Amino acid sequence: MNTRPTPLRTAVMSALALVAPLNLLAQTAPAVPAVSTAQTAPAAPAVSLIGRATPDIASLPPGPQKALVEYGKQLTERTFAHIGPEAANQKLRYAGNNLACVSCHQGSAAKPFAMPWIGVSASFPQYRAREDDISTVEERVNGCMERSMNGKPLPLNSREMKAFTTYIAFLSQGVPVGATVQGAATVQSKMPNRRADVTAGAAVYAAKCAVCHGTDGLGQRVGKAGDGEGYTFPPLWGPDSFNTGAGMNRLAMATRFVKHNMPLGASHDATQLSDDEAYDVSAFMVSQPRPVKANLELDFPARWNKPVDAAFPPYLLGTADQHKFGPFPPLAEKQKQMAEQLKTQAAAERATGAKR
Amino acid sequence: MNTRPTPLRTAVMSALALVAPLNLLAQTAPAVPAVSTAQTAPAAPAVSLIGRATPDIASLPPGPQKALVEYGKQLTERTFAHIGPEAANQKLRYAGNNLACVSCHQGSAAKPFAMPWIGVSASFPQYRAREDDISTVEERVNGCMERSMNGKPLPLNSREMKAFTTYIAFLSQGVPVGATVQGAATVQSKMPNRRADVTAGAAVYAAKCAVCHGTDGLGQRVGKAGDGEGYTFPPLWGPDSFNTGAGMNRLAMATRFVKHNMPLGASHDATQLSDDEAYDVSAFMVSQPRPVKANLELDFPARWNKPVDAAFPPYLLGTADQHKFGPFPPLAEKQKQMAEQLKTQAAAERATGAKR
Numbered sequence: 079m080n081t082r083p084t085p086l087r088t089a090v091m092s093a094l095a096l097v098a099p100l101n102l103l104a105q106t107a108p109a110v111p112a113v114s115t116a117q118t119a120p121a122a123p124a125v126s127l128i129g130r131a132t133p134d135i136a137s138l139p140p141g142p143q144k145a146l147v148e149y150g151k152q153l154t155e156r157t158f159a160h161i162g163p164e165a166a167n168q169k170l171r172y173a174g175n176n177l178a179c180v181s182c183h184q185g186s187a188a189k190p191f192a193m194p195w196i197g198v199s200a201s202f203p204q205y206r207a208r209e210d211d212i213s214t215v216e217e218r219v220n221g222c223m224e225r226s227m228n229g230k231p232l233p234l235n236s237r238e239m240k241a242f243t244t245y246i247a248f249l250s251q252g253v254p255v256g257a258t259v260q261g262a263a264t265v266q267s268k269m270p271n272r273r274a275d276v277t278a279g280a281a282v283y284a285a286k287c288a289v290c291h292g293t294d295g296l297g298q299r300v301g302k303a304g305d306g307e308g309y310t311f312p313p314l315w316g317p318d319s320f321n322t323g324a325g326m327n328r329l330a331m332a333t334r335f336v337k338h339n340m341p342l343g344a345s346h347d348a349t350q351l352s353d354d355e356a357y358d359v360s361a362f363m364v365s366q367p368r369p370v371k372a373n374l375e376l377d378f379p380a381r382w383n384k385p386v387d388a389a390f391p392p393y394l395l396g397t398a399d400q401h402k403f404g405p406f407p408p409l410a411e412k413q414k415q416m417a418e419q420l421k422t423q424a425a426a427e428r429a430t431g432a433k434r
Numbered sequence: 435m436n437t438r439p440t441p442l443r444t445a446v447m448s449a450l451a452l453v454a455p456l457n458l459l460a461q462t463a464p465a466v467p468a469v470s471t472a473q474t475a476p477a478a479p480a481v482s483l484i485g486r487a488t489p490d491i492a493s494l495p496p497g498p499q500k501a502l503v504e505y506g507k508q509l510t511e512r513t514f515a516h517i518g519p520e521a522a523n524q525k526l527r528y529a530g531n532n533l534a535c536v537s538c539h540q541g542s543a544a545k546p547f548a549m550p551w552i553g554v555s556a557s558f559p560q561y562r563a564r565e566d567d568i569s570t571v572e573e574r575v576n577g578c579m580e581r582s583m584n585g586k587p588l589p590l591n592s593r594e595m596k597a598f599t600t601y602i603a604f605l606s607q608g609v610p611v612g613a614t615v616q617g618a619a620t621v622q623s624k625m626p627n628r629r630a631d632v633t634a635g636a637a638v639y640a641a642k643c644a645v646c647h648g649t650d651g652l653g654q655r656v657g658k659a660g661d662g663e664g665y666t667f668p669p670l671w672g673p674d675s676f677n678t679g680a681g682m683n684r685l686a687m688a689t690r691f692v693k694h695n696m697p698l699g700a701s702h703d704a705t706q707l708s709d710d711e712a713y714d715v716s717a718f719m720v721s722q723p724r725p726v727k728a729n730l731e732l733d734f735p736a737r738w739n740k741p742v743d744a745a746f747p748p749y750l751l752g753t754a755d756q757h758k759f760g761p762f763p764p765l766a767e768k769q770k771q772m773a774e775q776l777k778t779q780a781a782a783e784r785a786t787g788a789k790r
Contacts, residue, residue, distance in 0.1 A: 123608075141561065142561055142566070142567055142568055143559075143560075143561050143568055146559075146568045199555075199556075199611050200555075200556070200610075200611050202603070203499075203502075203596060203599055203600045203603055204499070205497065205498055205499050210498070211498055212498055212499055212502045212596060212600055214596060214599065216590075234572075234590040234591060235590060240559060240568060240570060243559055243570065244559040244568055247558070247559055247611060247612075250611040251610075251611050251612040252479075252610050252611060252612060252613075253610060253611050254556075254607075254608050254609060254610045254611075255555050255556050255603060255606040255607050255608060255609050255610075255611070256603075256607040256608060257608075
């Protein structure tokens with residue numbers, strides 16, 4: 079038995095359209111696997127990360143597990159120092175920029191709605207649209223390594239990969255496998271139904287972001303280039319930032335993150351930017367130059383569930399400009415229709431198959 | 435930072451003695467990771483597998499996840515046909531014998547106290563004594579591949595490995611990460627405090643086991659050798675059975691499995707053999723010839739927590755015969771003392787270190 083592409087595959091993929099969330103962010107962060115709503119055995123309860131205590135490493139007994147969890151936390155917080163392009167151990171230079179995981183995954187990857195890792199162990203392996211396949215948590219980590227970190231994948235059997243997955247499992251303690259996690263990913267807010275205003279975004283940036291990230295957007299280094307000490311505030315574009323394949327280079331994704339996590343100190347229940355400000359300033363960010371990820375046309379091979387804000391070809395629903403800067407609601411509506419059509423088609427094919 | 439052997443490592447390992455369960459089976463099946471009792475954040479509840487519904491694959495919506503879960507179940511039930519030494523696809527001949535996972539993991543790996551896989555996703559990565567290190571669920575699967583299946587490890591990025599971990603995650607739905615699972619592993623019964631009686635065991639075997647497994651212990655094949663159809667009843671020894679490194683080749687481990695799962699139809703709440711019968715018949719089984727695993731001296735590098743029934747050198751606590759056939763309680767007592775001693779020593783070393 080082989081689950082690789084078959085005629086049936088196309089059919090089941092389109093059937094999936096009904097169960098896969100069709101929002102713009104469906105494939106960017108710990109999503110609830112389809113299984114959680116569909117199984118008859120003990121249903122996984124919902125878990126909320128809001129106000130939930132984060133596991134404390136200090137409470138672990140000394141031993142290999144504690145050591146590995148600590149290493150995982152180090153890799154998460156000081157990624158640049160351990161696996162960045164300036165890391166002391168040249169063999170471990172897997173990341174291509176000097177960002178840290180916590181540049182996006184705030185609060186040591188435990189902050190609600192800042193793509194937290196709490197519960198991630200409980201949601202993998204899961205279907206991922208980017209690969210149109212089931213992915214393991216290791217593959218998800220490497221998705222970041224090749225995009226947000228603009229680097230190379232970590233070997234699956236490396237100490238560093240194991241440290242990441244062990245830290246993620248530590249953070250996930252108590253979350254039932256398959257649970258719906260309130261606080262996962264980002265707040266699924268709606269996008270303004272208009273093309274984003276990059277000029278207005280530039281003004282927001284100058285007023286609220288430049289003080290930390292720099293007027294040139296290149297961040298503030300700790301020490302000097304080459305010392306592997308990373309940034310106090312990360313670069314948002316330019317050669318040492320995430321590449322064009324990163325989720326943060328997608329406008330709707332970035333808007334949701336920025337709205338509920340920026341400027342520093344903002345959170346889902348204490349936002350500082352209006353919806354319009356978040357949308358426009360994010361558009362300003364994604365309009366800037368950054369490293370180009372090769373072979374992006376291989377991402378989201380099942381085009382019906384490619385996020386509408388994935389601004390790289392092929393473009394199935396609108397122009398390149400609309401996929402990059404919106405408006406997105408009309409694209410989402412078109413995508414929904416496409417999925418419905420595929421679903422009807424698949425059902426018809428199944429019915430024909432059943433008659434034979 | 436590196437968590438590989440350091441002077442500190444020895445110290446923390448011995449400190450672990452207090453938290454690691456010192457029973458004979460501590461390292462054979464989904465154990466509760468040390469973290470679950472030690473963290474201050476949301477404690478993982480206990481989950482019981484007894485009477486718990488097993489997730490039903492039929493309830494999954496069609497799609498890649500369902501297909502992969504189904505493939506994982508196929509690999510589990512018909513291991514021989516897919517990855518055995520007679521598998522149609524020669525490239526996939528990873529297992530070295532024609533057993534199936536379900537030869538031991540009964541009930542499609544969902545039966546309580548028959549080393550079920552339910553909850554396994556929620557308990558890895560975990561500390562494993564066999565490696566004296568943190569292991570992933572993939573490494574645990576490969577532990578079986580190299581021992582119980584007397585074969586080669588599956589590549590970590592193979593479709594087959596992903597199918598196994600996806601099936602395991604499917605079975606684990608609803609189990610909180612780090613939870614204590616009642617029904618995991620085997621019933622932790624005590625061993626008779628005597629050397630096992632192989633002759634008495636041979637009589638039990640003839641009376642209660644030979645009808646299925648054969649008087650020669652070589653099982654009953656489906657069809658003929660070479661057709662990749664496996665066994666109706668698996669061989670318990672001989673060239674097509676598990677090797678000397680398998681957990682089932684350890685007397686206490688085997689006794690616990692046999693007592694609560696053999697003959698066919700037995701369960702933890704409906705046993706068919708007395709404690710003595712289970713112990714002796716298991717001794718008869720482990721006294722028989724089987725494939726020899728190379729390099730077993732590399733297993734359990736931290737000798738203080740090598741299971742006392744791991745009957746291969748080095749022998750720290752007793753003779754080779756006693757490690758193979760018991761009596762085990764005196765060995766367990768000696769092991770406990772060794773662990774206490776190491777713990778005291780480590781505490782003293784830490785105290786000295788603190789003074790410096």
